[in-house]
Amino acid sequence: MDEITITVDGQQIKAEKDQTVIEAAREAGIYIPYLCWHPTLKAFGACRMCVVQIENMRGTPASCTTAATDGMVVTTKGPEVDQIRHDIMDMILSEHPHGCLTCPRIDHCGPQDICLRHANVVDRCVLCPQNERCELQDVVFHLQMNDSDLAYEYRNLPLDTSNPFIDHDMNLCIVCGRCVRACNEIEGVDAITFIERGDKTLIGTSLGGSLSDSGCTFCGACVDVCPVGAITEKDHKWSGAPERSITTICSHCSVGCQLELLVKGEKVVRSIADLSGPVNRGNSCAKGKFGYLFIHSDQRLTTPLIRKEGALVEASWEEALSLIAERLAQYKGPGFGAIASTRATNEECYLLQKFVRGVMASNNIDHRDSTCPSESVAPLGEMLGAAAMTNGFREMVDAKCLLVVGSDMTSDHPVAAIQVKEAVRQGATLIVVDPVETELALLATQWLRPRPNTEALLLAGMAKIIVDEDLLDQEFLSQKCEGLDQLKESLERFSLDQVEEAMGVDKGRLVEAARAYGTQSPAAIFYATGSSAQNAGPEIAKALADLAMLTGNLGVPASGVNPLRADANSQGAADMGCIPNTLPGYASLAQGAEAFGKAWGVSLPSESGAGYDEMMQRARDGSLKALLIVADTQRVDESPDPEALKNLEFLVVQDLFLTEAAKCADVVLPAATFAEKDGTFTNAERRVQKVNRVIEPLGGARPGWQIICDLARRIGASGFDYEGPHKVMEEIASLVPIYGGIRHDRLGVKGLQWPCPSLDHPGTPILHAESQNIGSGKGLLKPLDFQPAPAQADAEYPLLVMASTFREVKGVLELEGQVIATLNRNDAAALDLADSDEIEVVSKRGSVTARARVSPDSPVGIIMLAYPQTRVLVSTLYHAPADSTWDPTFLKGARARAAKLVAAGAGT
């Protein structure tokens, strides 16, 4: 990077070659007032507030659009530029309600005073939702102005409060265009635009409809960048200026966005994407932006509950913990199991498995991940040496080819999808393999739509083409991999015609996709397996790891194999050993039992443990007797099958809400949310980031790490006395080599990506980059011999459910929305369903009402449920835990039947 020196107001400052004057000045701590410029957006040069004078340049160039050049001499103040700024501000204020600036009481008014009886004031500061947090106010004060010389004109425009998340008051708009650019440049959504021209210009939707009509994803980027009160969050709109703000990690998906939570009193009133977040850099999605509301939900559990005479009644912590300690003491051994939360911190996950293995002498521990379960990631550990993303999110913008398999990224990992969309905008080839129509599928260069459960076969076909057409990276293969012959042999056992026949995608298109992936470098893979792959997840992972090794797409930026795990700490839960037969740091029981046992002062149980599904099975058959579920349910209720839970002798559920599982429990413990505790999350790209306590736990709720330590001590275990989560991390670091260099005080704003073996190690952004070895030895190519199980006929539930979300479009659906169920016309005919019929889709888990769409193209045997995005967001973000029927994952992957819904009374 070329460094240059420029002089700003007599001060010599260093700048980078591609920086603009305002960027260089800002980095050096020199403030130039601005309104349309924003650090996350491209320069626009519209407000003209940042004008400066530059030696040897005519006039007053805008510092946001002028590139800094070596030796440049810039003056940011002075009569001429001050005058221009004043005059422009005059014009802005003449149309912007500015009682907040001109009030005669301004100097002797305390913060948030309300002076509605003060007779002389008509236009009050408190009438603006942005009062005291308004950038325009700041600039006006900087300019030492307090009024406009021009006559004030109120635009008198109606407010738009029609959507559930964002309010528009265009009377306050200063037409800086930040929101429009954020929507375009950051999100690529283009839901809002400038409308009209000349002085009538404002922000709106291109066809004049509502935000949800125009494809808004409610990511809130427009809200975060709006310098005034024109675009605001509906919730806490009138909460005023926050008292403090704390940056922490979003608790929803595995991308690991940093969010600044703004607090007033002990209440989180706003969430703003943090500009310094290494992954999101100021971006967020609807979940991060509005998904904090559950923290203060009035349905939160705030006191322990104990089942007495069949009913759950409030109890003290003392009472609850004593009861659990007493009962659990009876179930030590394989009769006990625990399910870890994928939203608990690493420290909590570590402590839970330590409790299960060290105190309860059981290996029955697992976690659940709805999009990419740990068994779908495990093959990467075996083949590449690490069961996680090989690469990072931000770098993906530089990929030349992106292969996205089975992941509805724009819905499940929206901020990671931004990089994918940007790469496509820059010309990258996007190949989507998905039976479900996702937003990325529609954007893709090639959307390959295999029959559900045949994805692995399709990928094996791609590998075959790459081998047959010799698109191999021979050097990479010979130096870094083994097993090529066995793989080739396995590929010879089938023909492309067979693949085509089984998966239903034209083989010519498969050849095209394989060539794109095999020749365009770097090529990256994202995948998830939760949607349709059923039990083929490991096979998909194997095929993808093979593809990456065959083409040498490992160890370089914007390449690799990248599983998209579902939740904020899905990765951490696996890293911390919340998987049945793997100790923290992926040590096998055989390898690690001794070391861990020694460290914990116990001998570890040797019999292998059960995973989630097996624990449920054992609960049903009675061999599992006691279960501890740590759930941290935030959005939708993902409780296990209540039938299995009811069969247990003793069930403890630690959660935020009274979920279906909690309702079955003998003891319910109220847990603290992510905002109420300290610890770390590990995102999908192996980045360990600090979770910071923002507020005190609500009511009697307690952080999970405290609960488990209290419990262990009561059972009489030693080794559960920690000063705090940072001490737990020290213990983790001493036992888990990939976390060896991780300490809370080392994480800073950027976190550390494992492997980070020592205190001086900077972390590893890209796996396999430097060493000659992949993992501890050579990359292991695996034969691809997957045969999809023939579809099982099920007379009662003939259809397989796929699910996705869609953006509402005016005329198709209104805001309240409806699920659209697309099915093949033959299936529809068999079920006596017609287009537009109101139908009920029923599975063992529950039912959903939907509108039928009959299509000749839709795969046979599948019913595609498309959920209206806004309705899903409203339901899942506002009333946590939500009405599950509005969550796309609710019936996903289930077998179901469908029938016409007969209106009540219409039966005559």
Add this chain to the structure above:
Amino acid sequence: MNYPGLVARAEEASRARFPRVLVQVGGCTRSVGAGVVFDSLLAEVTKRGLAVTVAVAGCDGACFQAPVVLVQTSESETFRLTQVEPTDVGSIVDDWLTTSPHESQDWKGTAALWPPADGPSGFWAGQTRLVLDNTGRIASLDPDDYVSGGGYSALHRVISSISPEEVIDLVLEADLRGRGGAYFPAARKWQGARATGRSPRYLLVNAEEGEPGIYKDRHLMEGDPFRLLEGIAIAAYAIGAETVYLYINGEANLSASRMARALDRAKADGLVGSKVLDSGFGFDIEIRRGAGGYVLGEESALMNSIEGQRNVPRTRPPFPVESGLWGRPTVINNVETLCNLPMMLAEACPEPGRRGDFKYAQVGSDTARGTKIISLSGRVQRPGLVEVAMGSTIREIVYDIGGGPPEGHEVIGVVAGGPSGGLLNADMSQGRDMLDVAIGPGMLDPAGAVLGSGGITVLDDTVSPVEVVRRLAAYNAEESCSKCTPCREGTKRMLDILDGLVEGRGKASDLEALEYMSDIVGLGSLCGLGQMAGGPIKSGLKHFKEHFTRAAG
């Protein structure tokens, strides 16, 4: 088809061309019935079964005489009939197409041999018609007619014997400057785009012409479309542009339809396409229509419009020659600029040292070569579209060509350059009569007036300069794209004050505020619309001070 083939075909066609009647049907002459005259003449000729060609020509620019009909009895004899009405058609056919000699005159206009035997006079005398040479004189959509007049000889010569780099050198040396209003050396842009070495490169023809009182590009497209296509081909050859976008104003329907038809003919004749004149050079032209708005004439807003974006200007750098349409090197030239090329390159000598030794380079002033097409309107006896040598004075244009004000009135000034220009006064109140200023690139007057794209509107003593300024300000406020705060808010605020002055609500401080705000809007805006929006106001305040002082009460 190759060039000799075209010439041979044109020769063949010219034998059957006469007698011919050309009706000058243009966007403006249609408003006075030229279209109906054409239809009636065609119907009459057909009805009587006469062996006479009836064809459409563009308007020759004499607005005050429209509709004009040219009767070409033979290759060498043409009569020009003015102010023809549909009811005159019968007598035209009787008197001019079926009998001889031709003397009778039953309509209110005039009829005369054309060009007059004793040389041009009046409206025509002061003009130097190089670019408008064909306009009105040839059948617009007859490629053979264009070739007969020397059309495509320049393109043929360029493609067959001059390298693109040499074409650039030639045009640089001839100093052809952009006629859209900025007068930037046209070939400098070609050079810049070529120098990037990147492809594809684009040529974007700016035919947006959204300014009120300007109608030159429309006349060229309607009257001489093949000349524009030839000019485009030469420029595309010099630039190495594969694709040309011809961006025509959204309201100029006749221009667009004539260009579309001419383009079809040119493609059929192999003048646009993969092998131009059977050479190895190929390019394609795509016609795009304006999406509405004065700011579209600003080249970066125009590019945004083609890309499907909102029509707001982009920041510079990067300049379009480096990063224009879709980030590719893009040259933007005006229609009139390109229409200069065939005439220039048909005769310019490629030999170093003798360059510049041709007609174009000899016309004009020391500071600007060639001619400029002026749209002359307002309170003048002979308004129209005129072409004069650079360096002509406004007085010559207004009085010698335009015939001065209507009887009994006095010219008090002119608006030069429309809403982005300014006012010049015609009295001696400022110590000099400003009409003697010579036209050329740059400011005609520091207060605001510019030649721009060549609009001159004459104001006489029936006109209120304050109202004129208000109208121009209203236009700018309406057309501001809204991107820059000073332009969006300032143009509106200035209009508010001017409204007050016109409606009798003026106050003394208004004039100072106007002056002041003009400066701020100019200093603080990104593109020409805002930068020059203060021109009419500042020049009005300066040159018509007493009118404003009176209005401010």
